[in-house]
Amino acid sequence: MFYDLNVPYSPDDPEVPHTLNFLAELGYTTVALSQTINGKLPPTLAAPPLPTNAPKSLQLLTRLNLTLADPAQNQRLAALSQAYDLVALRPTNEKSLLNACTNLECDVISVDLSVRLPYHFKFKMLSAAISRGIRIEICYGPGITGSGLDARRNLIGNATSLIRATRGRGIIVSSEARRALSLRAPWDVINLACVWGLSQERGKEAVCEESRKVTALAKLRRTSWRGIVDIVHGGEKAKPEGPAPKQKVAPKTKEPAQPETGADNLKRKASVSSELVPEDADKPLSKREIKRRAKKARFDAKGENAT
Amino acid sequence: MVRLKNRYLLVDILYPDPKTWPTTPTTKPHNPQLAIHSPTSDALTQGFLAKMIRDSVAELYGDYGIGKLGGATAGGITIKYLSPATSTAIVRCPRAAFRLVWSALTYMSGVPEPASGQKRAGTGRERGCVFRVLRVSGTMRKAEEEAIRRARREIVRVKDAEEKGVLGGLVGGGSSVVDCVMDESEDEGIDG
Numbered sequence: 001m002f003y004d005l006n007v008p009y010s011p012d013d014p015e016v017p018h019t020l021n022f023l024a025e026l027g028y029t030t031v032a033l034s035q036t037i038n039g040k041l042p043p044t045l046a047a048p049p050l051p052t053n054a055p056k057s058l059q060l061l062t063r064l065n066l067t068l069a070d071p072a073q074n075q076r077l078a079a080l081s082q083a084y085d086l087v088a089l090r091p092t093n094e095k096s097l098l099n100a101c102t103n104l105e106c107d108v109i110s111v112d113l114s115v116r117l118p119y120h121f122k123f124k125m126l127s128a129a130i131s132r133g134i135r136i137e138i139c140y141g142p143g144i145t146g147s148g149l150d151a152r153r154n155l156i157g158n159a160t161s162l163i164r165a166t167r168g169r170g171i172i173v174s175s176e177a178r179r180a181l182s183l184r185a186p187w188d189v190i191n192l193a194c195v196w197g198l199s200q201e202r203g204k205e206a207v208c209e210e211s212r213k214v215t216a217l218a219k220l221r222r223t224s225w226r227g228i229v230d231i232v233h234g235g236e237k238a239k240p241e242g243p244a245p246k247q248k249v250a251p252k253t254k255e256p257a258q259p260e261t262g263a264d265n266l267k268r269k270a271s272v273s274s275e276l277v278p279e280d281a282d283k284p285l286s287k288r289e290i291k292r293r294a295k296k297a298r299f300d301a302k303g304e305n306a307t
Numbered sequence: 308m309v310r311l312k313n314r315y316l317l318v319d320i321l322y323p324d325p326k327t328w329p330t331t332p333t334t335k336p337h338n339p340q341l342a343i344h345s346p347t348s349d350a351l352t353q354g355f356l357a358k359m360i361r362d363s364v365a366e367l368y369g370d371y372g373i374g375k376l377g378g379a380t381a382g383g384i385t386i387k388y389l390s391p392a393t394s395t396a397i398v399r400c401p402r403a404a405f406r407l408v409w410s411a412l413t414y415m416s417g418v419p420e421p422a423s424g425q426k427r428a429g430t431g432r433e434r435g436c437v438f439r440v441l442r443v444s445g446t447m448r449k450a451e452e453e454a455i456r457r458a459r460r461e462i463v464r465v466k467d468a469e470e471k472g473v474l475g476g477l478v479g480g481g482s483s484v485v486d487c488v489m490d491e492s493e494d495e496g497i498d499g
Contacts, residue, residue: 181435
């Protein structure tokens with residue numbers, strides 16, 4: 001029910017099990033372990049292995065924080081999003097923030113609010129991001145402990161102006177806590193959001209529903225076709241059991257239906273692939289069948305070129 | 308009739324940092340639930356906790372915050388109950404300022420721990436902790452009932468964990484705080 005989508009993580013940190021235990025104790029249910037990359041990306045990217053001794057009540061996700069300075073940089077975001085459950089962008093100037101809001105494919109925009117920002121948040125820019133399904137993140141961690149008076153003041157000021165600029169919509173709150181000591185219980189976070197200018201309901205949404213939407217949307221983007229159509233169950237299991245012998249006997253009667261399914265194979269990839277399975281039965285092919293397959297292969301190749 | 312409205316915050320103190328956990332006489336590894344809820348030192352008295360909260364409000368909100376609490380001398384904050392053994396406290400504050408007090412508690416990050424030999428609070432070093440508000444309620448009785456209910460549930464949970472072994476105890480870890488902290492309307496409806 002409660003989400004903390006930004007917990008800095010490295011696999012060899014001895015503090016990690018304590019932090020996760022404490023998160024579970026505070027009542028969080030989903031935690032995203034994040035890895036931060038500055039500047040150039042390493043050639044091979046994979047999410048670090050998840051800790052094995054985590055409490056069972058926690059659902060763990062992987063997340064990448066990508067610092068964005070130059071909008072011209074090509075960041076291979078599509079490849080990145082396959083390796084991680086969540087991809088967050090951290091723009092350092094107004095130009096890259098605008099770019100992240102309007103163009104780049106990501107799940108979360110997380111501006112570092114604990115420093116003094118030389119620009120104002122604009123509603124137009126942020127609402128463009130929110131309408132694309134990207135959420136804006138406030139990290140309360142740097143303001144709570146350790147980072148000094150200035151960080152706290154800047155965080156409060158920036159969070160207030162961010163809430164004003166977005167009119168309270170599309171905001172998530174997460175910790176970015178380097179130690180377990182700067183974590184806070186969900187209801188304390190909601191109260192903080194209240195003090196910063198969100199209403200209580202919106203504050204609760206920022207820790208619960210909005211964060212859930214982020215994870216659900218991110219999952220949809222990765223598994224489904226353009227984030228719209230997803231295959232929940234392709235029905236592959238039922239095939240080989242019941243009608244398997246029947247199909248072996250009478251493939252010829254079924255053949256005339258084939259070109260029809262081939263015609264819309266752009267849309268229904270799952271069902272086509274599952275129908276291809278019974279075809280490779282080991283019996284001699286007739287000439288007619290060979291021709292038909294060749295035609296189908298050509299058609300497929302053309303279809304792939306078109307997409 | 309004019310009545311002064313208060314809020315009662317049920318607070319508990321958690322110790323997430325393993326360095327501050329009390330050392331066990333045996334070599335058995337810590338049960339993390341038990342260690343997070345470990346007892347507070349006796350150096351934390353009711354008066355000192357009130358002073359800590361007032362200082363934190365003053366640091367965050369300045370004179371405005373102190374004024375809203377009811378002035379520096381009268382001090383609208385009273386600690387109604389403090390149990391160092393279970394690390395639980397009930398804090399009374401004016402209703403107008405309960406969010407100030409709550410956020411001040413959120414920003415606090417340590418309790419005094421007397422160095423060896425010294426007895427007075429505030430002289431030793433700080434022990435890192437997290438103040439968690441469990442319940443905001445309009446009457447003291449409801450806060451008390453909630454404290455008892457939670458203590459009972461904690462005991463059951465820890466006992467379960469002991470039976471299942473250390474690993475099994477982690478299963479029910481998240482269920483304790485999921486329910487709602489803020490249901491004032493219910494409280495006022497019953498007792499008002």
